[in-house]
Amino acid sequence: MAANNKKKKNERVENPINLETIAFQIRESYKTARTNIAYSVIKKGCKKISFTSTSKSEGKTVTSVNVAIALAQQVNTKVIVIDCDLRRPQLHNALSIAPTPGITNYLNGECTKSEIIKSTNVANLSAVTYGAIPPNPSELLASDLMAEFIRGLEAEYDYIIFDTPPIGVVIDATPILKDSDGVVLIVKHNQTTYPGLKKVIGILERNDAKILGIIVNSVDAIRRRKYGRGYGYGYGYGYGYGYYA
Numbered sequence: 001m002a003a004n005n006k007k008k009k010n011e012r013v014e015n016p017i018n019l020e021t022i023a024f025q026i027r028e029s030y031k032t033a034r035t036n037i038a039y040s041v042i043k044k045g046c047k048k049i050s051f052t053s054t055s056k057s058e059g060k061t062v063t064s065v066n067v068a069i070a071l072a073q074q075v076n077t078k079v080i081v082i083d084c085d086l087r088r089p090q091l092h093n094a095l096s097i098a099p100t101p102g103i104t105n106y107l108n109g110e111c112t113k114s115e116i117i118k119s120t121n122v123a124n125l126s127a128v129t130y131g132a133i134p135p136n137p138s139e140l141l142a143s144d145l146m147a148e149f150i151r152g153l154e155a156e157y158d159y160i161i162f163d164t165p166p167i168g169v170v171i172d173a174t175p176i177l178k179d180s181d182g183v184v185l186i187v188k189h190n191q192t193t194y195p196g197l198k199k200v201i202g203i204l205e206r207n208d209a210k211i212l213g214i215i216v217n218s219v220d221a222i223r224r225r226k227y228g229r230g231y232g233y234g235y236g237y238g239y240g241y242g243y244y245a
Helices: 024-040 060-072 091-095 103-107 137-141 144-154 174-179 194-206 221-227
Strands: 047-053 079-083 125-128 159-163 182-188 211-217
Touching: 024 047, 024 060, 024 182, 024 211, 047 060, 047 174, 047 194, 060 079, 060 091, 060 125, 060 159, 060 182, 060 211, 079 091, 103 137, 103 144, 144 159, 144 174, 182 194, 194 211
Parallel strands: 047 159, 047 182, 079 125, 079 159, 182 211
Antiparallel strands: none
16 A cells, blocks of 8 residues: 655655565466457567556556566566656656656657666566656647657567556547557446446547457455356456555
């Protein structure tokens, strides 16, 4: 869970994400998601996968980072995860890395590409944090410079993972979702509503985004054992996890 003490902007926090220390069922869920994503996007070269949700606090960042870690654990697989949620960025907290310099600094011409690509504690996994909260997130993410930046990364990585803002709340990252090879929807058990989910699916379909599936967070493991694995749809993963509020 999140610490109650406030931290300074650039202060590193304890890494809440580590596939080697979390419960076996959760770890296997992420690996299964990794496999399904790999088989859902059949193409040569870099694969671009976006993660979004209907609203905040549904586990989007935790899930996208853990899937990125699972992908990076494959042999000879280079992965980079980019924080595109420029209103409520959390990637730096999830990976315990400094938020600056980041993508907004690069797009504003304040630093170079190499300065914003950060190494992580996970082999073969790099990250790009947000940098600074901008007044114009939609314009930055839709800019030609952002598209050029992504094209450059495609030549260097096997997977680009985008942690985008909840599409049910803001449409800042619509160009990225549309350009991705696939979109994974994150929903939270007993929180996400069916009307909210239906709305998000409609937005993605109208923008020609390819929905790969749905990952369900915070599902009661006891209930799953009692009733079996035959409920839910999409990916349907989740075993009651949630690392920070």
